[in-house]
Amino acid sequence: LNTAGYASGYRGSPIATLEAALLRVGKLLAENDIRFQPGINEDLAATAVWGTQQAELRGEGKYDGVFGLWYGKGPGVDRAGDVFRHANHAGTSAAGGVLALMGDDHTSESSTTAHQSEFAFADAMIPIFNPAGVQEILDYGILGYALSRFAGVWVGLKCVKDNIESTATVDGNPDRVNVVLPTDEQFAMPVGGLNIRIDEHALEKEARLFDYKMDAVRAFARVNAIDRTITSGGPNARIGIVSTGKSYLDVREALDTLGIDEVRANELGIRIYKVAMPWPLEPEGIIKFAQDLDLVIVVEEKRALIETQLKDILFNTPHRPLVIGKRNENGATLFQEKAALEAIQIGIEIGERLLRRNLGGEELGERVAGLQRLRGNKPASPEAFTRVPYFCAGCPHSTSTRVPEGSRAYAGIGCHFMAQWMNRETLGFTHMGGEGANWIGEAPFSKRGHVFQNLGDGTYIHSGSLAIRAAVASGVNVTYKLLYNDAVAMTGGQSLDGGMTVGQMAQQVLGEGVRKVEIVTDEPEKYGANAGIPAGIQIHHRRDLMEVQKGLANTSGVTVLIYDQTCASEKRRRRKRGAFPDPDKRVFINTDVCEGCGDCGVKSNCVAVTPEETPLGRKRKIDQSACNKDFSCVEGFCPSFVTVHGAKPKKLSAETEGDDTGDKHAGIAGMLTSLPSPALPDIKNPYAMLVTGVGGTGVVTISAVLGQAAHIEGKGFGAIDMTGLAQKGGAVACHLKFAEDAGAINALRVGVGGANLVLGGDLVVTASNKVLESIEPGKTAVIVSTYEMITGAFTADPDLKVPGGALMEAISDRVRGGPLHSFDAQAYAVRLFGDSIASNMFLLGFAYQLGLIPVGADAIEEAIRLNGAAIDMNQRAFRFGRLAAHDRSALDRIAKPAAKPAAEASKPETLDEIVERRARLLTDYQDEALARRYREKVAWARSLESNHAPGRSGFAEAVARAYYKLLAYK
Structure with a gap:
C-alpha cells in the first residue's frame, strides 16, 4: 500500500511529550509522508483527522489511504465528543484508519477534574484498547489501526498517566505484532464493506454500526486473541481475576507481594484474564475463562466498565460464578470508583479471599499480615509543611493577575489558575473556553456590577474569543484580562497556533464589539x-496596571486589557538556545542595608526573592539560580538593591581541582578519576527508587539519565514522572524500577513501603506523607538534601519559615534505623558550579558511591552525554557526589559550603551579646557617640525591667534589637 499519515491534537492538551517527539522527527515524518498538524483546539483537530478518511472518496486522493492519529486529555475528549460520534458513524477508509489517544488523569494531578474517558468513547460506539505498559501502547497501536481499517471504526487507546508519562525499555520492531483478519466464516462481511462512504443517511450509518461493525470488532478481537488467559489455574481452578491496563499491572504487583507467580497461581487454582479491549468486551473468551469458576474478581480503576459487561454476558450461561469488583460479596465497597487503586490494597483483598478458602497456608497469611501492617502504618500526622505550585520566578502573572482593591476576578485554564491560592481576590473558574460566560448568568442576580476575567492567549485562540463575543452580546460589564505570554506555558512552552500578535488580537476583539482595549x-x-496596534489604543508600562484596570472597570460593557509579557520559563528556554535577549546584569541585595521588610517580595511576588537569616534578623537575597531577570523586585526602590553589570555566578575553577600541594593523591582531579567502584544492588527482584524534588530543578533529568543508563547496560527499566504542576515550583516525584529483564517489572508506581531508595532533592517534598509512605522502616535507604528551599507562600508571609528540624524528624521517624544520609546538596552545587541545578546530579553520585544505584558509573556518564544538556557540569556533579560519599573531607578542602548565617542566627544570644554586637556595628556605621547613645537606652530599659520584673530580660532584648534598627536605618 502507498499510504500517508496525519497526526493532530491541541497543544495545550498534550499526551505526555508526544508533540515534542513529533516535532523533533519532522524530517523523518516528511520522508514517510506523515504530516503533523497541531489543531487550534481538540474538536477541530479531531475534525481534521476525520477529513483524512475522506481523501480517497471522490477519486482525488494522492494515496491509497491516510492513517490518522488524534490525541487529547480528558477535557479534550469531552469537548470533541460530537466530532467522535459523527466521525465514527461515518467510518474510516479501508487503507487508512484512525487511532484516538485519550489521556486520562485518574487522580486529577494535572487536570481540573479526574477523568475516565472510556464511557464517552463507548457512548460514541468507539472500541477501546487499554494497554498495560509502554510496550503495549506500541503493540495495541498497530492492532488498533488494523481493527479500524477492518471494521470501519475509530479506535480509542487509553493513555493513563502511569503509562503514557512513563519510560521503559521496549521492542520497537512493528513485525512483533502479527495481525490476523477474520475469514468469511469468522465474520460475514456485508456487501459494500464497512468503510466510509460518500453519501449515506444517518440511519443507514447507525444500522451499519450496530448490525455489522460491532460484530466485526468482536470477531477481530477473537481471532487475534487480544484478551488472554494468563494462568489457567490448573485442574482445580476456582478463583478468577479479570483486569486491564494499569490495573492489570497493579494486580501482578499485588500477586508478587503475596509470593504468587504464574506457577504458584496455577497451584492455588487462580485463573487470570488480561483484557486488552475493555469495550466492547469479547464474549466467547470471557465465557470460556469463567467456566467452572466459583468467584471472579474484577479489578479496574474508576467506574465499572468490564464488570457490568461481564455480568451481562454470564447471566444466561448455565454456570454463573459470583462476580465482585466495585462491591464485595456483601454489597459493601471493595475497589472504590474514585481516585486510583493501589497494589497493596489489591493484594490484601485477593490474599484475604484465598485465606478464607484455606489456600496459601501460613506463608500467605504472613504476607497478607505484612501488607496490612504496611497499609496501617501510613503516615497519619498532618504534614509539617507543604509545597504547592506557584508562579515561576519572573512570571508575568505575578503582576498581571493583580486587581484593584475591592475588585473581584475569575480564574481560567492556564498557569494563571494558580492565582486562586494567592492573595489576588481571584476565585472560581470554568472549563476551557467558557471564561466569563458564567458571569453572563451570574450578573443579573448579583449586587456586583463588574468583574475581571483572566484569559490566557492560548485559551483565547482555542475557544475563548467566542466567550468574549457572548459577553458582548449579553451586555454585561466585564473586563477580560487577555494574558499574552507568547507560549502555551502550562504544558511545556509550545508556540501559539496561528501566531497571532497583540495587534491582531486587539483588532479582533474590537471587531467583536468590545468597548475599549488597553495594552499593558x-x-x-x-x-x-x-507594531500593527489599532488606532486609539494606548500602551502602558506594567507599573501603571492598577490605574488602567480602574479605568476599564468604570467603562460600561465589555472591555479588554491585553497584558503582554513573555513567559519567564520560555525566556529561560530561549536564552539557553540563544534565541532571546539575555540582559548582562544581575540584581543582588546588600543584607547590611536590607531591613527585612519583605516589600520586594510583595511587589514582585517572585520566588527568587528568598530569606537570608542573619544575626541581625531575617533579610532577603536573590536566588541567582532561580532568577529569570524580570527585575520587578526593583520596583520597591529599596536602597539595599544593587544592580551589577557583567556579573557571572562564581563557581569553582577547573584548576582548583588539580594538585596544588605537590602530592598527586591530594589533587581532587586525580581522586575523581580513581574512585573505587561500589558493588551494585541486586536486581533479581525489581529494585524500586523514588526521586523527589521541585519542578525545574532537574529531577526528571535524573530519571531520564538512569533510564538511558539501564538501556545501555541491557537492563530492564521503567519509570513514571509524577509532575503535575510541578514545573511551576511544585512537588516532583519520579518512580523508578530496575530489573534484569523488563518483563519482571509490573506497576511502575512505588507503593506503600515499596522503595529500596528515596533520593530526596527537596526536604519538604521528601517529608510529605505520600513520599514517607513509600519508606519501609528499617529497610529503605534515604538520602536527602537539607537545604530549606522556601515556598511561594513566602512572598505573602515574610515570617514564613521552612521547619527543617521538624521535617528531618518526620523522615528519621519513618526510616527508624534504616540508612539515612542528610546534607545540603544545594550548597555544594552552588560552591562547585555556581548553580543549584547541579544538586540532584550530585545526590545521584553520592547514592551511587554508596552502592545504592543499580547501574554502572560509565553507563550513567554516557547517558548524561546522550542527554545533551549541560554535559560537563552534570558529569562533574556526578563525580563530585561520588567523592562526597567516598571522602567528604577531601571535597571539603576545596568546596566546603560556608557556614550558614542561619546557623549563627539560630544560636540564642544573651542581652550583653546582643548589645555588644550592635554597638560595634553602630560605631562602624557612624561613630562612638551613636553606640554610646544606644548602650544608654538599652541600660535604661534593662533597669526598668529589673525593677518591675526581676529575673526577666525580654523587654530589654526587644529594645536592644528595635532601637538598633532605628538608629541604623538606611
Missing part, C-alpha cells in the same frame, strides 16, 4: 509605528 507591557518601547 513590560516593554512599551517595543511598540513602534509598525
Whole structure:
C-alpha cells in the first residue's frame, strides 16, 4: 500500500511529550509522508483527522489511504465528543484508519477534574484498547489501526498517566505484532464493506454500526486473541481475576507481594484474564475463562466498565460464578470508583479471599499480615509543611493577575489558575473556553456590577474569543484580562497556533464589539509605528496596571486589557538556545542595608526573592539560580538593591581541582578519576527508587539519565514522572524500577513501603506523607538534601519559615534505623558550579558511591552525554557526589559550603551579646557617640525591667534589637 499519515491534537492538551517527539522527527515524518498538524483546539483537530478518511472518496486522493492519529486529555475528549460520534458513524477508509489517544488523569494531578474517558468513547460506539505498559501502547497501536481499517471504526487507546508519562525499555520492531483478519466464516462481511462512504443517511450509518461493525470488532478481537488467559489455574481452578491496563499491572504487583507467580497461581487454582479491549468486551473468551469458576474478581480503576459487561454476558450461561469488583460479596465497597487503586490494597483483598478458602497456608497469611501492617502504618500526622505550585520566578502573572482593591476576578485554564491560592481576590473558574460566560448568568442576580476575567492567549485562540463575543452580546460589564505570554506555558512552552500578535488580537476583539482595549507591557518601547496596534489604543508600562484596570472597570460593557509579557520559563528556554535577549546584569541585595521588610517580595511576588537569616534578623537575597531577570523586585526602590553589570555566578575553577600541594593523591582531579567502584544492588527482584524534588530543578533529568543508563547496560527499566504542576515550583516525584529483564517489572508506581531508595532533592517534598509512605522502616535507604528551599507562600508571609528540624524528624521517624544520609546538596552545587541545578546530579553520585544505584558509573556518564544538556557540569556533579560519599573531607578542602548565617542566627544570644554586637556595628556605621547613645537606652530599659520584673530580660532584648534598627536605618 502507498499510504500517508496525519497526526493532530491541541497543544495545550498534550499526551505526555508526544508533540515534542513529533516535532523533533519532522524530517523523518516528511520522508514517510506523515504530516503533523497541531489543531487550534481538540474538536477541530479531531475534525481534521476525520477529513483524512475522506481523501480517497471522490477519486482525488494522492494515496491509497491516510492513517490518522488524534490525541487529547480528558477535557479534550469531552469537548470533541460530537466530532467522535459523527466521525465514527461515518467510518474510516479501508487503507487508512484512525487511532484516538485519550489521556486520562485518574487522580486529577494535572487536570481540573479526574477523568475516565472510556464511557464517552463507548457512548460514541468507539472500541477501546487499554494497554498495560509502554510496550503495549506500541503493540495495541498497530492492532488498533488494523481493527479500524477492518471494521470501519475509530479506535480509542487509553493513555493513563502511569503509562503514557512513563519510560521503559521496549521492542520497537512493528513485525512483533502479527495481525490476523477474520475469514468469511469468522465474520460475514456485508456487501459494500464497512468503510466510509460518500453519501449515506444517518440511519443507514447507525444500522451499519450496530448490525455489522460491532460484530466485526468482536470477531477481530477473537481471532487475534487480544484478551488472554494468563494462568489457567490448573485442574482445580476456582478463583478468577479479570483486569486491564494499569490495573492489570497493579494486580501482578499485588500477586508478587503475596509470593504468587504464574506457577504458584496455577497451584492455588487462580485463573487470570488480561483484557486488552475493555469495550466492547469479547464474549466467547470471557465465557470460556469463567467456566467452572466459583468467584471472579474484577479489578479496574474508576467506574465499572468490564464488570457490568461481564455480568451481562454470564447471566444466561448455565454456570454463573459470583462476580465482585466495585462491591464485595456483601454489597459493601471493595475497589472504590474514585481516585486510583493501589497494589497493596489489591493484594490484601485477593490474599484475604484465598485465606478464607484455606489456600496459601501460613506463608500467605504472613504476607497478607505484612501488607496490612504496611497499609496501617501510613503516615497519619498532618504534614509539617507543604509545597504547592506557584508562579515561576519572573512570571508575568505575578503582576498581571493583580486587581484593584475591592475588585473581584475569575480564574481560567492556564498557569494563571494558580492565582486562586494567592492573595489576588481571584476565585472560581470554568472549563476551557467558557471564561466569563458564567458571569453572563451570574450578573443579573448579583449586587456586583463588574468583574475581571483572566484569559490566557492560548485559551483565547482555542475557544475563548467566542466567550468574549457572548459577553458582548449579553451586555454585561466585564473586563477580560487577555494574558499574552507568547507560549502555551502550562504544558511545556509550545508556540501559539496561528501566531497571532497583540495587534491582531486587539483588532479582533474590537471587531467583536468590545468597548475599549488597553495594552499593558513590560516593554512599551517595543511598540513602534509598525507594531500593527489599532488606532486609539494606548500602551502602558506594567507599573501603571492598577490605574488602567480602574479605568476599564468604570467603562460600561465589555472591555479588554491585553497584558503582554513573555513567559519567564520560555525566556529561560530561549536564552539557553540563544534565541532571546539575555540582559548582562544581575540584581543582588546588600543584607547590611536590607531591613527585612519583605516589600520586594510583595511587589514582585517572585520566588527568587528568598530569606537570608542573619544575626541581625531575617533579610532577603536573590536566588541567582532561580532568577529569570524580570527585575520587578526593583520596583520597591529599596536602597539595599544593587544592580551589577557583567556579573557571572562564581563557581569553582577547573584548576582548583588539580594538585596544588605537590602530592598527586591530594589533587581532587586525580581522586575523581580513581574512585573505587561500589558493588551494585541486586536486581533479581525489581529494585524500586523514588526521586523527589521541585519542578525545574532537574529531577526528571535524573530519571531520564538512569533510564538511558539501564538501556545501555541491557537492563530492564521503567519509570513514571509524577509532575503535575510541578514545573511551576511544585512537588516532583519520579518512580523508578530496575530489573534484569523488563518483563519482571509490573506497576511502575512505588507503593506503600515499596522503595529500596528515596533520593530526596527537596526536604519538604521528601517529608510529605505520600513520599514517607513509600519508606519501609528499617529497610529503605534515604538520602536527602537539607537545604530549606522556601515556598511561594513566602512572598505573602515574610515570617514564613521552612521547619527543617521538624521535617528531618518526620523522615528519621519513618526510616527508624534504616540508612539515612542528610546534607545540603544545594550548597555544594552552588560552591562547585555556581548553580543549584547541579544538586540532584550530585545526590545521584553520592547514592551511587554508596552502592545504592543499580547501574554502572560509565553507563550513567554516557547517558548524561546522550542527554545533551549541560554535559560537563552534570558529569562533574556526578563525580563530585561520588567523592562526597567516598571522602567528604577531601571535597571539603576545596568546596566546603560556608557556614550558614542561619546557623549563627539560630544560636540564642544573651542581652550583653546582643548589645555588644550592635554597638560595634553602630560605631562602624557612624561613630562612638551613636553606640554610646544606644548602650544608654538599652541600660535604661534593662533597669526598668529589673525593677518591675526581676529575673526577666525580654523587654530589654526587644529594645536592644528595635532601637538598633532605628538608629541604623538606611
